[in-house]
Amino acid sequence: MSTTNATTPGPAAAPLRWLMRNPIWGFVLIIFVFFSLATDHFFDIRNFQNIMVQTSTIGLIALGMTLVMINGNIDLSVGATLALAAAFAVDVQSWAMFATWGNWQIFPAVCAALLVGIALGALNGFIVWKTGVDAFIVTLGAMLGIRGLVFVYTGESSFYAMNFAYSDFSALSIGPLPVLALIFLACTLAVHLLLSRTVHGRNAYAVGGNREAAINAGIRVGPHMMVNFMIIGFLAALSGVLLSTQMGAATPNLGRDYELWVITAVVLGGTKLTGGKGDIIGTFGGVLAIGILRNGMNLMQVPAFYVYVILGSILIAVLFLDKQFNRRTQGGLRL
Amino acid sequence: MTETTTQPALRLQDIVKTFPGVRALDGVSFEVMPGEVHALLGENGAGKSTLMKVLAGMYQPDEGLIFIGGGQVRVANPMEAKAQGIVLIHQELSLAPEMSAAENIYLGELPCKSFGRVDWKALYARSNAILERLRCRFRADALVADLSIANQQMVEIARALTVDARVVIFDEPTASLTDAEKVVLFDIITDLKAQGVGIVYISHRMDEIFTLSDRITVLRDGAYRGTLTTAETDEDAVTRLMIGRSLDLSQRVAAGEVGEVVLEARGLSCAPLYEDVSFQVRAGEVVGFYGLVGAGRTEIAETLFGLRTPNAGTILIDGKEVTIGSPQDAIRLGISLVPENRKEQGLVLGMNCRDNMTLPQVGDLTTGPFVSGGAEVSIFDQYRDRLAIKTPSWRQPVGFLSGGNQQKIVIGKWLSMQPRVLIVDEPTRGIDVGSKSEIHNLIRQLAGQGYAVIVISSEMPEVLHVADRIVAMYHGRVMRSFNAGEVTEDSLVQAISGIGNGKAA
Numbered sequence: 001m002s003t004t005n006a007t008t009p010g011p012a013a014a015p016l017r018w019l020m021r022n023p024i025w026g027f028v029l030i031i032f033v034f035f036s037l038a039t040d041h042f043f044d045i046r047n048f049q050n051i052m053v054q055t056s057t058i059g060l061i062a063l064g065m066t067l068v069m070i071n072g073n074i075d076l077s078v079g080a081t082l083a084l085a086a087a088f089a090v091d092v093q094s095w096a097m098f099a100t101w102g103n104w105q106i107f108p109a110v111c112a113a114l115l116v117g118i119a120l121g122a123l124n125g126f127i128v129w130k131t132g133v134d135a136f137i138v139t140l141g142a143m144l145g146i147r148g149l150v151f152v153y154t155g156e157s158s159f160y161a162m163n164f165a166y167s168d169f170s171a172l173s174i175g176p177l178p179v180l181a182l183i184f185l186a187c188t189l190a191v192h193l194l195l196s197r198t199v200h201g202r203n204a205y206a207v208g209g210n211r212e213a214a215i216n217a218g219i220r221v222g223p224h225m226m227v228n229f230m231i232i233g234f235l236a237a238l239s240g241v242l243l244s245t246q247m248g249a250a251t252p253n254l255g256r257d258y259e260l261w262v263i264t265a266v267v268l269g270g271t272k273l274t275g276g277k278g279d280i281i282g283t284f285g286g287v288l289a290i291g292i293l294r295n296g297m298n299l300m301q302v303p304a305f306y307v308y309v310i311l312g313s314i315l316i317a318v319l320f321l322d323k324q325f326n327r328r329t330q331g332g333l334r335l
Numbered sequence: 336m337t338e339t340t341t342q343p344a345l346r347l348q349d350i351v352k353t354f355p356g357v358r359a360l361d362g363v364s365f366e367v368m369p370g371e372v373h374a375l376l377g378e379n380g381a382g383k384s385t386l387m388k389v390l391a392g393m394y395q396p397d398e399g400l401i402f403i404g405g406g407q408v409r410v411a412n413p414m415e416a417k418a419q420g421i422v423l424i425h426q427e428l429s430l431a432p433e434m435s436a437a438e439n440i441y442l443g444e445l446p447c448k449s450f451g452r453v454d455w456k457a458l459y460a461r462s463n464a465i466l467e468r469l470r471c472r473f474r475a476d477a478l479v480a481d482l483s484i485a486n487q488q489m490v491e492i493a494r495a496l497t498v499d500a501r502v503v504i505f506d507e508p509t510a511s512l513t514d515a516e517k518v519v520l521f522d523i524i525t526d527l528k529a530q531g532v533g534i535v536y537i538s539h540r541m542d543e544i545f546t547l548s549d550r551i552t553v554l555r556d557g558a559y560r561g562t563l564t565t566a567e568t569d570e571d572a573v574t575r576l577m578i579g580r581s582l583d584l585s586q587r588v589a590a591g592e593v594g595e596v597v598l599e600a601r602g603l604s605c606a607p608l609y610e611d612v613s614f615q616v617r618a619g620e621v622v623g624f625y626g627l628v629g630a631g632r633t634e635i636a637e638t639l640f641g642l643r644t645p646n647a648g649t650i651l652i653d654g655k656e657v658t659i660g661s662p663q664d665a666i667r668l669g670i671s672l673v674p675e676n677r678k679e680q681g682l683v684l685g686m687n688c689r690d691n692m693t694l695p696q697v698g699d700l701t702t703g704p705f706v707s708g709g710a711e712v713s714i715f716d717q718y719r720d721r722l723a724i725k726t727p728s729w730r731q732p733v734g735f736l737s738g739g740n741q742q743k744i745v746i747g748k749w750l751s752m753q754p755r756v757l758i759v760d761e762p763t764r765g766i767d768v769g770s771k772s773e774i775h776n777l778i779r780q781l782a783g784q785g786y787a788v789i790v791i792s793s794e795m796p797e798v799l800h801v802a803d804r805i806v807a808m809y810h811g812r813v814m815r816s817f818n819a820g821e822v823t824e825d826s827l828v829q830a831i832s833g834i835g836n837g838k839a840a
Contacts (some may be wrong), residue, residue: 197705199698206694209683216640216680217748218666243685276685 023322024268024285027314028292042299045176052181053246055291058258059080059184059284062265063191064232064284068264070195071225072208072230072275073128073135078236078262079147081120082255085237086244087150090159091114093166103165114237120146121233125226150252157190158251167248180242187235192280198277204228208275264315265290270322287297342405344369344533345390345421345502350399352385359385360396361557363517367502367533372524374544374565375537376577377554379793383537386554387504390535391423393418420501422494424508430479437475440493465493468526470519485516492523503527505533509543510629510719521547537695539572539627541832553577574828583770593803594618596654597787598639598756603648608634609811612648616756616787621778623790623802626831631811632791633675636758640788641665641670652755666695669751673742673758675791681745684734688726689715691733692748718747722777739770746777757781758789763797775801795827809833 019026022237036043061078068075092098093109101107123144127136128141161167172179195201207221236255244250269286271278290311297307343366352360360382367373377383388394390401392410403419410416412757416423438445440462446454462475471489479487488508495503505524509517524534524547538544544551545565553560553576560576567678598616603609609631616622624632637643639650641659649656652668659665665672672678682691693700693711715729722743726736729812733744742762749757762778763771778801782788793800798805805817807830814830 193705199701199706202690202694202697202706204688205686206683210679212680213683214640214694216662216672216674218662219694220663276683304776 004116008147022270022272022282022285024282024289024318027268027318028285028289029293031289031296035299039296039299041294047295047299049173049176049178049181051288051295052184053178053290054295055287056180056184057239057243058261058265058290059287060187060235060242061232061258061262062269062283062287063187063280064228065262065266066269066271066278066280067191067195067204067228068135068232069263069273070204070275070278071226071228072211072229074139074263074273075121075124075229075232076118076136076139076259077142077146077259078126078232079255080143080150081117081233081260082240082243083150083250083252084120084146084153085113085117085240086250086254087154087252088116089241090161090166090244090250091153094159095160100105103163106163106166109220111243113241114234117228117233117235117237117240119233121230121236122226124233125229129222129226154250154252156252158249160249161244166245170242170245170300180246183238183242187238188280188284191231195280200227202222205276208277210276217257238303264311268315268318309326341369343367343402344371344404345535347386347390348402350386350389350390350396350401352394352396359557360389362399363554363557363559365552365559367535369501369531369533370615371550371767372528372530372534372536372548374548374551375535375554376539376544376551376573377560381554382557384506385557387423387506387535387537390416390421390502390504392421418500420499421504422493422498422500422502423504423506424488424491425506428484428491430487430490432478432480434479435476436466436473436479436490436493436761439479439490440465440475440497442494444497451595461497462493465496468496469493469523478491485512486510492520500527500532501532502535503519504537506537507539508536509538509540517543539832541573541828544573544831545570570829571825574825577828593620594785597652598789599651599654600635600639601649603638603645603650605631605634605638605645606647607811608643609808612808612813614806614813614816616789618755618784618785618787620803621782621788621790621801623798623805624789624808625795625798625802625805625827626793628793628806629810630808630831632808633760636672636760636789636791639665639670639756639758649677666752666754669753669755671752671754671757673745673749673757673759673762675764677738677741677745681739682733685732687730688719688724688733688736689729690753691744692718694748696752714751715747718751721750722747723773737770739765739774742766742770742774750781754786756787756789758791760791761793762790762801763792763794771797776827795824798827799824807831829834 033256041047061082065075065078089109089112091109092112093105098105098108120142124135124139127133127138172324174182195204203214203219203224206217206219207224211221240255243254265286266278266283268275268289269278269282269284271282293311294307297310346366348364350360350363363386363759365375365386370444375383375386385394390410392413392415399408403421408419410419410421418549431442437458439457446457446461448454448809459475466473466475466489469489469492471486473482473486479490481488508520512520524536528534536544536547548565550562550564552562553573553574555577563573563576597618598617599614601613603612614622614636622634626632638645639659641664642659644660649739650659651657657668659670661670662748677698678684683694689711692715697706697711700707700714712729719726724740724743724747726740733741736744746759751776759778762774766774775797778788778790782803790798790801799819799822803819805819805827807814807816807827809831810833814833817827
């Protein structure tokens with residue numbers, strides 16, 4: 001990128017413009033300052049580590065959801081996929097055939113869990129591609145169906161991890177960074193590069209922005225969407241594995257309502273439900289906003305129900321402001 | 336104007352309507368007498384639809400007056416137009432498919448009993464009475480989705496008859512009707528006429544206009560060109576008025592050497608859209624496909640680009656038979672399509688100019704796993720200069736560009752792929768007059784550079800201006816093909832209207 005012949009705005013205006021385009025980061029900043037002043041325990045490195053670990057589960061799935069939603073699709077089955085993957089991860093390591101593997105028994109278990117996630121995502125994507133049924137309906141069906149499979153598989157009870165190395169994993173840190181947070185940050189960077197720098201990412205915007213134009217440009221839209229469903233399946237499964245390490249167990253109700261939290265985070269981050277618009281920087285902000293709000297209100301001892309009320313109101317308020325703002329800037333655009 | 340004792344049912348005086356960049360109606364006057372069928376003629380883009388939308392209250396004119404039955408009125412919205420007795424029967428049907436015919440006929444005005452309950456008995460009785468008057472064979476309780484297109488159109492007409500109409504406007508009513516159904520429609524129009532209703536009849540088909548109408552008004556480029564009494568005129572006179580300007584072909588950019596045949600179609604069919612279409616396109620020439628909307632031209636382009644599967648015939652590239660099963664195949668074979676509808680089919684409006692232009696080839700512009708922005712910018716710069724695209728920066732979303740510049744982005748997108756065949760469907764639709772000739776010259780230049788170019792157009796000046804050869808189509812068939820030097824406007828109009836179809840190409 002050696003040539004830039006576009007006019008660049010003045011240096012003082014740049015951060016402000018950036019905030020205008022990513023209003024969620026302004027919101028993150030405000031609540032960060034607010035909770036730092038309002039509570040004693042918020043501004044603390046250990047609390048920050050907490051927030052990062054707490055948000056990593058929803059955050060990982062939100063990365064995949066951003067891709068899927070930029071395509072103009074949605075995936076409601078992520079919570080159920082997470083639960084099934086977690087069940088596999090905890091169960092497979094205790095299979096008799098791996099009994100002599102020592103700590104290595106975790107390896108096939110995690111692989112199995114991730115493969116389950118990828119396979120379920122592929123199935124979702126394949127059905128959307130081949131039948132043309134709306135992704136909302138396909139993944140709504142998958143959400144119910146997969147959750148049913150979780151209960152069949154676990155027999156309505158929880159699996160407990162017998163290998164303590166598995167549950168200890170979540171407590172590991174590298175320097176000040178907990179491993180779980182590190183995995184989330186690494187995935188964030190990877191998906192950000194995928195979306196902003198690669199052909200696949202470019203095609204994602206084209207497919208969501210104007211599917212017909214994408215077809216006319218020779219983009220194979222069906223396979224493209226399927227890949228994104230596989231990515232979100234993988235990330236949901238990874239999230240399930242990490243969550244089960246935190247709990248040392250997999251419960252059949254794991255990941256309930258996660259699809260709603262994830263969609264909230266992604267939409268807060270500026271991704272459009274209709275597709276064609278959004279980025280990982282925004283999604284990361286949306287994830288942090290939810291994490292900080294839940295953590296901060298918890299520290300202020302606000303009862304959990306109020307957290308829902310406030311988050312719901314904020315979601316609608318932010319989108320309303322975004323709509324007002326965008327209507328003004330796109331005044332000349334006749335779509 | 337003919338002075339009569341009766342007042343016109345409807346009179347428009349000096350209507351002006353402008354849209355950003357386009358003067359769609361430029362001082363148009365028009366009147367319909369009670370019991371008269373007044374045909375409105377003009378090429379696509381001449382302003383017929385805009386005029387009708389002004390009448391029906393969908394658009395507000397910038398200047399000019401509307402009189403109904405002698406009194407001046409303002410038609411602020413479609414409901415008011417209906418209350419004044421002006422009914423527009425749309426070319427595109429606007430029915431609710433999952434409701435019954437009766438519910439559609441009385442949509443918004445369902446007869447009511449107490450507590451807002453629908454009076455189904457009255458509804459069906461009234462609807463059936465109207466349908467009988469229209470000689471329809473289906474009952475009012477039939478689901479609209481189950482009806483044929485022609486019968487759906489009858490429902491639309493029935494809707495018009497629920498009000499005490501003074502003026503009924505038919506916008507291309509026969510486009511989707513069979514001959515038998517047309518006869519019924521013409522009977523209905525004759526009935527309405529006998530009842531003293533003023534009829535505005537918009538159509539491209541000369542034969543219909545001459546059987547039905549009393550007078551003919553011609554629009555061109557948004558301006559009034561004259562009114563003729565049908566009994567005293569003939570097709571030639573109307574055609575002349577429609578085309579108007581004498582074409583100045585001396586200004587057109589000379590093409591280069593015409594080379595070998597690049598693309599050939601033999602007996603290509605995609606029934607019922609088009610059948611048995613054969614043509615050749617040589618390197619360095621522009622072949623124009625001219626015909627009415629629905630003549631099957633766009634569908635041929637879509638077949639060549641792999642978006643439709645033909646059910647008979649062959650396509651040859653450089654004399655070798657090829658199968659084009661997808662746009663990917665077409666692109667590989669060097670065929671590119673600038674679609675009819677650039678906003679819906681050609682561009683991702685929210686995406687910036689550069690990304691739109693490199694969309695089909697971005698996979699070849701990578702270094703390692705990442706797209707090389709620099710390579711993209713250099714391609715964009717190259718085609719921005721070559722096509723004189725006006726944009727402040729490549730970062731500008733294409734939605735903000737003018738129609739002409741948007742079209743150039745689409746053309747640049749395909750030129751940067753180094754195609755051999757360039758198909759341009761309606762190259763100047765929705766583009767202002769100034770940019771039109773620029774696009775025309777560009778197409779001529781491209782042919783001069785050795786591309787084989789197909790231009791599909793519904794505008795006669797356009798095909799006459801850009802094409803070396805013209806293929807005239809009517810109802811999915813090639814009627815004739817002309818060389819640019821020997822074509823006359825009359826023969827073209829006749830070929831695409833289905834008149835004198837004895838002469839095969």
